[in-house]
Amino acid sequence: MMDQYQGMQLGELSPHVFAIAEAAFRTMVKESHSQSILVSGESGAGKTETTKQIMHYLAHMGGSSDGVEHHPDQAALESARPVEQQVLESNPLLEAFGNAKTVRNDNSSRFGKFVEIQFDKKNRISGAAIRTYLLERSRIVNINDPERNFHIFYQLCDGASPDERKELRLKTAADYHYTNQSSCYTLKGVDNAEEYAATRHAMDVVGIPKHDQESVMRVVAGILHLGNVAFKGSEDADDGCELADDASRAALNDAAAVMMIDAERLAKALKTRTIVTRDGSIEKPLDAAAAANSRDSLAKTLYSRLFDWLVAKINESIGQDAESQTFIGVLDIYGFESFKTNSFEQFCINLANEKLQQHFNQHVFKQEQEEYEREAIDWSYIEFVDNQDVLDLIEKKNTGIISLLDESCMFPATTHEQFAQKLFQALDGKHPRFAKPKRSQTAFTLTHYAGEVTYESDFFLDKNKDFVVAEHQQLLAASTLELLAAVFEAKPEPDDSNKRGGRSAMKFTSIAASFKGQLASLMTKLNETAPHYIRCIKPNGLNVPSNFEGANVLHQLRCGGVLEAVRISCAGYPSRKPIDEFLDRFGLLAADKDALFKPGEEGKVIKQILDDAGLETWQMGKTKVFLRAGQMAVLDVLRHKKLDAAATNIQKFVRRAQHVKQYKATKAAALMVSRWTRGMLARRLANAMRLERAAIRCQARARCAMATRQFRKVKSATIRIQAVARGIAARARYLAMRKERAAVLIQSHVRMCRSRAEYLSGRRAAVAFQCAWRCKMARRAFAKKKREAQEAGELLKAKSELEKKLELERTRAEIERRKQVEAEAQRAKEQAEMAAKMAAMQADMERQKQEAAAEAARLAAEQAEKEKIAREAAERKAEEERKAAAAAAQARELEALRTKEAAMQEEAARIQAEAKTALEAEQVKVAELEAQLMEAATENKELGDQVKELSERVMMLEAENTRLKQMAKENVVAKAASKHVLSPSRGALSPGTPESFVSTPGKLGDDDLERQQAAELDAKRVSLANARSQADHEVLLATIEKGGEIGFSGGQPILACVTFRSLLHWRVFELERTGLFDRIMGQMSVAVENNTDNNAQLTYWLSNTFTLLHLLQRTLKTSSGGAGGRAKRSGGGSIFERFNSRLLASRTPTKKEGDSETPGIPGVRQVDAKYPAFLFKQQLTAFVEKIYGFLRDNMKKEITPQLGSCIQAPRQRGGDTGGRRGGGVNSLKSPSATGSQLGQQLGTHWRTIFDGLDTLLTVMRANHVPVFLVRKFFTQIFCFINVQLFNALLLRRECCSFSNGEYIKTGLAELENWLIEYKDWTGNAWEELRYIRQAVQLLVIHQKPKKTLNEITLELCPVLSIQQLYRISTMYWDDKYGTETVSQEVLVAMKELMMKDQNTNMSNSFLLDDDSSIHFTIDDISGTMSQIDLNAIQVPETLASNPAFEFLLRAVGSEA
16 A cells, blocks of 8 residues: 555545655655654544554655665674664554553553654665653553553563563562552453563564563563562651561562562662761651652652663664754654543643644644745735643743742642642633632643643642652662663762752652753754644544544544644635646646747646636736635546547557457467367377277276176175174074073062962951951840840840950950061061072073173184184185195185084074973963962952951941940949839849849830830931942942043033032041042042053043142141040040041141131032041042153153154255244244245154144143143153253264254244244243253354353353353364364363362263152142132033932032
8 A cells, every 4th residue: 555655746645644654755855854744633543553654654665675785694684674674663662661551542652752764865764763752650650440551561471481480470460569550451452472572572673682671571570579569667666667568578579589689778778768968878767658659769760761771772773874864753742631630741741732733833824824925926814723822821931830840849848739829829810721620729720722621730749850769779770680780870970968958869850841841852853844744533532443423523623723724725725736737737728739838928828728617716826826625626627538538539549450450360360270279179089089999998807807806705705794694693592592581580480479479468368357257246146145135234244245255356356467467577588588589590690691791702702713714715715726735724624613613503503492491381380370370369359359348347337336335334224223213012122232133025114115216217227328328429430430521611620520519518528437539539540540641531630630639629628626536535436447537637737826728619618627538639639640740751752752853954855845834044034934844944853743742732721721730741841852952962973063053943943933822821831941042052153263251151051051061062063164163262261160160069960850850739730720610510411310419400508
């Protein structure tokens, strides 16, 4: 791009810094006058980068190609550097030591720089000189957040080599006080290590020796260590201060070691100050604050001296040309700054910008008007803003701000408040550019050319003092580091011992005054040159591209005088040309061409040209023509039209001649080419025919040889394969027979144990039956004795005998129970022996397996030996003519091996026959045992039924026995009462003798007979009611057996509602004992067990059982007095009553005070349920969970075979047809994609899964399964799909590809569409797929290498663990676009995190676990169900026609 502007006039091309540099260079060459380019603008506007571009262009224009031609030897050639390269490389070096990050600019220049590029007589760069101004020393010790210190500190901390870090004792930037005052350590897009390498390279190019470079880095490191030295007050106030802690002492030692000075002297120089008096020097200890200031002063002095040394070294290395007459100066100085808090640095920076603005006004506005006067044209004076008053306010002697500041600094006791008051008294209200803020006593406001700036004067006095402490000077001058010793070399000074008073051994110099003098010399230098101006405009305050803040840009243009310059140019004559140049350029527009060559006619010709162009208000000066804005463009358009017309006419004739010449040459060439082409084609045809005939012959013979060789190979391989296959088959059959024999043996023993256990169980049942039968016989005998007894004495005697027999029977039952316990112990012992035998058999089987494995290994070795021999035989066969004898021996050996193999096959056949015989014998035994087992099971079942019937009869007999005991007691009492009222003739008998209780049957009272008859009538009535209830129960059980034929009514299951109302009506929930619940559960269990694979039946029974359970949950409650009543009569009653009472008491929940009752069902009363009802509720709960598990397992079995293929995209075939649904990436993007296209992209496996989900959801909705239960079910199913797909993806590398990721993403998107379609029934099941969704998103995302670890773990895949992300990243491969996986840095970071996690996590598995547990309770679902209206249920026809179930037709609650 620099070549485009070379030699071009300013304005001919688009505006660019290269155009300004070209203009300056051409002006210097043409006029032999020095030039200067002034780059100005606000901070962050790009002045530094603009300066670099200008210096690059000047180096390009003035560079010497023979810069190293005077160095004949190679060493000198390598060490010599062209001047222009040294000048360019000085920029990064000075930026590293003088630039820093500020609020407005990441690379802000914190010093001013004026570069003089000197040129020789041949206009080549011959030397250069760099001058710097006002380095911001305070930044070394104090920075604000988010600014940074100078770049070199961070570059050294991050870019130093391990050896350098060890030698300089470096840490990170965050560990140093001078760099950790701000949280910003790195810049966006900048690598500190790379910048450090560039700085060292710049030092090499500039010519700084290696040992000096190391010394520079030592000083920088020493400043960093020095900043970590902290102080605290000493216990004795007279001792001053001491080091704060061990870290401060270590930092002090590090600083002293790096800078090669004595640590004790350094500590003393920081903690004490020498006061010079007339009588001598006095050492004064410093407090902690003063010592910290001394430390900071030393750091600032070190860095400023180092910076000055670098500039001097650069100038010395580059060199100055004493014979040079011209130069181009480039000024890069800090821009105008206005922050929230402005201090002394901003004051000096803005003073420099005011000086430059005045220079701009003088050379732009005044020069423009001076040219008008010089050319003697008519013009009017144009006003412009002059900032001389601001400069007078700052620089004026005695009353200027700098003078007042120096005056205050002369007095050490002056404070910043006193300085501020002095300013207010001298300037406030007396100067229009000075103002005092209302809310501050130490701040003042100046109105600069760029706007108002408020300065805080708190640190003006301290920052204006530039002094070197004598102790510091002596300490650093004594350093063994050559650089420090040279920089701080003591200079002879006049003896001031006779000065009055005592003071510290340090000299004061005003920085503001020095800077003022530097600016004056700079202005003098600039006034000697012809200036060229570049205004840098900052587009926005956010430092982002393509964002222009109009108000901010307009403010900069106005304050920089750009608008004034444009206004002057527009009001005047911006376009001007010398008369000669004007005629040279536009003379072709003149009508009279001859007048151009006549002297003195120039004015007329120019007037004619401008009049013909229709231009007015132009003027002609003495040597130039002045045109208004836009008139030059009109003339250029006319000139271009004239030139275009002439060029068109010339091109017409030239093209005609060219075409004629081209036609003739083409014709001759075509004839020549056609002749040579025909000959070449003929020769090529002949060669091709010869080659074809030779190739046919060669191919025929080659194919013959290849076919023969292939045939021999196939034949040999076939023979070997057949031999190996037969051996493997024989060994497999042998092993299978041995395993089958062992399995049969184990099965026979297991069946024997099972038959024995069933036999013992039947035996125990028979003993229980016998005991019950004996009890029954005893009760019958007792009843017979009761009927035969006529008197109370005989009845009591019979009762006592019967009680004794009952006690005897109980004792016998206890003996039988003990026998059963002993039998159980014997059975346990036999089971232990059987387990030991089975363990021995298993050990025998393991041994046989090992022998079989050894045999297989031996056979494999023999087979390998056989194959080896066969190979040797094949090799020898190829040499049979030369080695016939050896071939015969090998053939005999091969025959022996074949004989051995035949013998082995015969042995295997014999073993197989023996195994088959043994297997048949074992099968016969097994058949016999199975028959015996079936007989025992039949007998056991019959005995069980009998035991159950006997148990019911025993209960009835116990009730009858209790009733008879009560009647006997009443008869005894009645007899005793009648004995006391006998006549006196019977009084001879004593009431106390046994004879008094003797009576005859004929004498029994009428009341007793009536009670006996009433009791018998009640017993018959109870028996009839029981028979009727049994018949009703059978009808209900028959209805339950019909199952799915009953259906639903109003969305509610009829069977559950009818069953609940029947149990409620019969008061079954309040019975102490009943077998109806067990029979109901048995009927439902049979219906479910016979349909475990039928989802329709399972969902039907799930809906019914859960509805019944919900009704029980809302109706049953614990009996308040049940436990107490049972406790009172625990001493009596049957065994079953006591067992039920204890079990119910243990199962009954204890209701706490304040607990609320379960909400009931409208029209249904709360029931005080007994133990059987609560047991039925628990069984029903377990049954609901069992049906739910069947449904879940059926769905898993259906989709599991499909999930393995859903992670791998199927191969596209021409005959593949679409299915039910599907879709790929393109189809998801295009809403018009058809279902057939989606099906083709998804494949049959995804379609099978969707069909299964649709079918199951349809069945559930048809059977009115509760919505909450359906949502939980599909949530668990989608969790299973997520686990299976994710684990399969991580275990199969071929599936971790880009195309498979797109395929899975398509399937997941279709799953999402399915979930959205049925959202009311599926709930939040989509969240369960988060693992596979994020894994697929990682597979299909583009530009993986550009993703950082934080973007992957926090934004892209926050759910996945580091192990899972690492495995996916390492297994990924792109079979579609060939892209790479994540970057190597991310993989290394993942691996490091995995190594750290190994110490905290016990498991490093990256796979997911499938959770098959049930994550909800019956209360959760019951709480979500709506009220069930039992009155709206339609009663089945079979029950509606039965009179016993008339209560179902009435309203709920009316049957009570």
